[in-house]
Amino acid sequence: MALALQSRLWESVQPLAFVLFYPALVLSSWIGGRVGGTVAMLLSIGLVAWFFMAPTHSLLISEADDMGRVLSFAAIGLVIIYAHDRFKLSAEHYRNVTENINDVVWVLDADTLRLRYVSPPVLRQLGYSPEEIMAMPIEAALTPVLAERLRDFPAGREGLHNVITEEVAQTCKDGSSVWTEIVMSRVTNPRTGKVEIHGVSRDITERKQAEERLRHMAQHDALTDLPNRILFDEHLGVSLAAARRDRTTVGLMFIDLDRFKEVNDTMGHRIGDLLIRAVSQRLRQA
Known part of the structure; x- marks a missing residue:
């Protein structure tokens, strides 16, 4: 049985x-x-x-x-x-x-320019969830200028031989902006055979702010915050070149503080510095 x-x-x-x-x-x-x-x-x-x-x-x-x-x-x-x-x-x-790095990793279909994958750190970087970013057109997800670069991405070489690096200001969900460095390369997916664009977006806002501070310090006087001789020579050269091209004239004003040495000698350099700062503020407001 x-x-x-x-x-x-x-x-x-x-x-x-x-x-x-x-x-x-x-x-x-x-x-x-x-x-x-x-x-x-x-x-x-x-x-x-x-x-x-x-x-x-x-x-x-x-x-x-x-x-x-x-x-x-x-x-x-x-x-x-x-x-x-x-x-x-x-x-x-x-x-x-x-998921545990600050950089955003993303994968883009080279033919349709639609995002196929975006890593979760995009929520910290831009305030959007991966699903929200992937639902956007590429112009909104990245920038219109970068979207044009992607459409014209050279198709001859792939991998490390064909890498594009861009620094762009992206708009966050709350309306603020963040500077990002985007590194992109074309690769062929070995499983599907489709051409993809792999990218990494890194927040470089602090670096951009530091660069701007250094640039400002190099071109402005530390005491008065007025343009220094380096920036003066640069602007004067541009103005003279424009005047020669347009056959116009350039005006240059020279300002001196009368008896400023007496202020330093009688009241000290600290008071003299305060006087120079007060004059510089009035010049900026003029």
């Missing part, structure tokens, strides 16, 4: 069992990790003796062919568990890198 039931079950279930087992094993590995997948496989080996092999009077595996089937079954299951575990580990490492 039991042998007849086993025969009927074996004949009807064997093909379906082979089809369903391995997806179930992958699902077990996904939910329970390496341990969950291994436990699921060991429990399933008992079903191998009952369903997957010719009916016997005992669940014990005595035939060499049957033992070979079980070992092959187990070996394939272990390979699936190991490969899936390595895949999860690799995906976890990639996710940790893209």
Whole structure:
């Protein structure tokens, strides 16, 4: 009776069992990790003796062919568990890198210019979620000027031989702006064969502010904050060149403070500095 039931079950279930087992094993590995997948496989080996092999009077595996089937079954299951575990580990490492750095990693379809992936740090950088950014046209997600550069992206070379770096001011969700350095390169996706543009956006607002402060310090007097001789010579050269081109004249005014030396000698240099600052403020307001 039991042998007849086993025969009927074996004949009807064997093909379906082979089809369903391995997806179930992958699902077990996904939910329970390496341990969950291994436990699921060991429990399933008992079903191998009952369903997957010719009916016997005992669940014990005595035939060499049957033992070979079980070992092959187990070996394939272990390979699936190991490969899936390595895949999860690799995906976890990639996710940790893209989600825990300040730079935004993104992938753009080179044909449609639609964003296919944007890493979560975009929420800190621009205030938009990845889903909101990916739903935008490329002109809004990046900048109109950068969108034109992407449309004209040279298609001859790929990878490190064809990298474009741009510094652009992007608009945040709250209306403020942030300076970003965007590094882009064309690559071919080895799985789909489609050409993609991979980019990394880095917030360089602090660097831009520091550069502006250094530029201002190099071109302005530290005491009065008025343009110094470097900036004066630059503007004078531009004005003279424009006057020669347009056949016009240039006016130059020279201002001197009368008896300023007496203020320094009688009241000290601190009072003299205050006087110079007061005069500079009036000049800027004139």
